[in-house]
Amino acid sequence: MGSFSKCLLLWVVIPTVTCILVSMVMISIFPANPKSKLSLIDEVWQEEAWWGPGEPKAEPDAVQAVKITIKDSALDDLKTRLDQTRLHSTLEGVGFEYGFNAIYMKEVIKYWRHTYNWKKQETVLNKYMHYKTSIEGIKIHFIHIKPPELKGKSRRRAVMFVHGWPGSIYEFYKIIPLLNNNASQSVDFDIICPSIPGYGFSDIPVKKGFDQLDAARIFHKLMARLGYKNFYVQAGDWGSIIIKFMAMIKPSSVIGAHLNLISVHTSKTMFKTLLGSVFPSTIPLFLKASDYQKVFPFWDKFIFFLEEMGYMHLQATKPDSIGFALNNSPVGLAAYILEKFSTWTDKEYRSSPNGNLTTHYTMDDLLTNVMIYWFTGTITSSMRFYKEYWNSKLVQSLNGNPIEVPVGLAAFPNEIAAVPEDWVKDTFPNCIQYTDMSVGGHFPAFEQPQLLADDFLKFVQKVEEKDDYP
Numbered sequence: 001m002g003s004f005s006k007c008l009l010l011w012v013v014i015p016t017v018t019c020i021l022v023s024m025v026m027i028s029i030f031p032a033n034p035k036s037k038l039s040l041i042d043e044v045w046q047e048e049a050w051w052g053p054g055e056p057k058a059e060p061d062a063v064q065a066v067k068i069t070i071k072d073s074a075l076d077d078l079k080t081r082l083d084q085t086r087l088h089s090t091l092e093g094v095g096f097e098y099g100f101n102a103i104y105m106k107e108v109i110k111y112w113r114h115t116y117n118w119k120k121q122e123t124v125l126n127k128y129m130h131y132k133t134s135i136e137g138i139k140i141h142f143i144h145i146k147p148p149e150l151k152g153k154s155r156r157r158a159v160m161f162v163h164g165w166p167g168s169i170y171e172f173y174k175i176i177p178l179l180n181n182n183a184s185q186s187v188d189f190d191i192i193c194p195s196i197p198g199y200g201f202s203d204i205p206v207k208k209g210f211d212q213l214d215a216a217r218i219f220h221k222l223m224a225r226l227g228y229k230n231f232y233v234q235a236g237d238w239g240s241i242i243i244k245f246m247a248m249i250k251p252s253s254v255i256g257a258h259l260n261l262i263s264v265h266t267s268k269t270m271f272k273t274l275l276g277s278v279f280p281s282t283i284p285l286f287l288k289a290s291d292y293q294k295v296f297p298f299w300d301k302f303i304f305f306l307e308e309m310g311y312m313h314l315q316a317t318k319p320d321s322i323g324f325a326l327n328n329s330p331v332g333l334a335a336y337i338l339e340k341f342s343t344w345t346d347k348e349y350r351s352s353p354n355g356n357l358t359t360h361y362t363m364d365d366l367l368t369n370v371m372i373y374w375f376t377g378t379i380t381s382s383m384r385f386y387k388e389y390w391n392s393k394l395v396q397s398l399n400g401n402p403i404e405v406p407v408g409l410a411a412f413p414n415e416i417a418a419v420p421e422d423w424v425k426d427t428f429p430n431c432i433q434y435t436d437m438s439v440g441g442h443f444p445a446f447e448q449p450q451l452l453a454d455d456f457l458k459f460v461q462k463v464e465e466k467d468d469y470p
Helices: 003-029 034-046 072-083 102-114 118-125 169-173 212-225 237-249 267-278 280-285 289-295 298-308 310-317 319-328 330-343 347-351 363-376 379-391 393-398 449-466
Strands: 063-066 130-135 138-145 155-162 187-194 231-235 254-259 407-411 431-436
Touching: 034 212, 034 237, 034 393, 072 102, 072 330, 102 330, 102 363, 118 169, 118 363, 130 212, 138 169, 138 212, 155 212, 155 237, 169 187, 169 363, 187 212, 187 449, 212 237, 212 379, 212 393, 231 237, 231 449, 237 254, 254 449, 267 280, 267 298, 298 310, 310 319, 310 379, 319 330, 319 379, 330 347, 330 363, 363 379, 379 393, 407 449, 431 449
Parallel strands: 155 187, 155 231, 231 254, 254 407, 407 431
Antiparallel strands: 063 130, 130 138, 138 187
């Protein structure tokens, strides 16, 4: 064990484990009152919030079509900033272990400045219809695809895809065409992909406190405004938290929820994890051998998690401070975002000098996602979502609540964290599908769209065979 790991063990791991053990004892002695949580959920749904400037006022409920168009002056400014980049030196013989590699960044800048064509990507973005509508004082941006009805299809459903950080609605451009091109499936899909407020082309909340519960309520209002009484939801990252809350605060509207980031916060899972880490001989009592690698060796996974979560601590404490640097430097922004598309796709890519970035993605696709943050100036507001998450006692209180709607879980092998199938029932009691995916990481809609689409469609088929929605 290296000195860094020893320090982590002494100053972070042991205090953390102690706190968790105390918390589990407290939970067992003072269990949460389900009725009080139900009343909290009602409060979230009935809240009359206002995230725009000034005092609440009447707002139109019109839905306006928009096009993504960036002024030439903004493009010229970007080129000037790229030309004036001041790179730091890099270490010999390293890949992405210290973050984005400066030598490889020179190649990225060259491509970005001389080959990448934003106007071409603008056309790609605009191949789907974009809209905005005002909800709770801010304009919510979304794409809305309504394909022509195909003969032989028995039902037409709506599905909302929700992105996370550091992603955008552009993540879904590869999966969208895969959802309605199978003549054998019995369902057509209207597809809605909103930008989370504070991300991309949605407005930035100007009042503090906007969290995942607020996003869930706004997205319910969006779907109601579009005329959908019930619908499916699919997401990973922050989106998975948002759609869990959507299913929690108004389950009658959510036909089914499909998640590719699985998070379970229960005292049982914490106890099993800690028990197995201290007494490995007990692991076969509560975990199948095939699931061992998802949880153990615990300390190896915990140290890796701590090593990779520095960004989260920054964003959960002082997002505006780091925001000045990222919002001012396109290269700094690209390094900060693209490093995640390397490590979160496969942690083994950290040892590669180019992070294996273009193994699964094209440089055009990666830069387009960065450009959305750059041109909208939303990197700082997107990071505030972390601070609001950890600051919200209500979010933390409800996060472990069970989700009663039908749930499908896609467990990708290179996801940041994994939860075995046997451990999900307390949070997802109506989990009707759990799939161990063959390949893929944190951004499956971007990296493995066909695999994700197939699993989602399989889940929908199971729900449609059982449900009584019209």
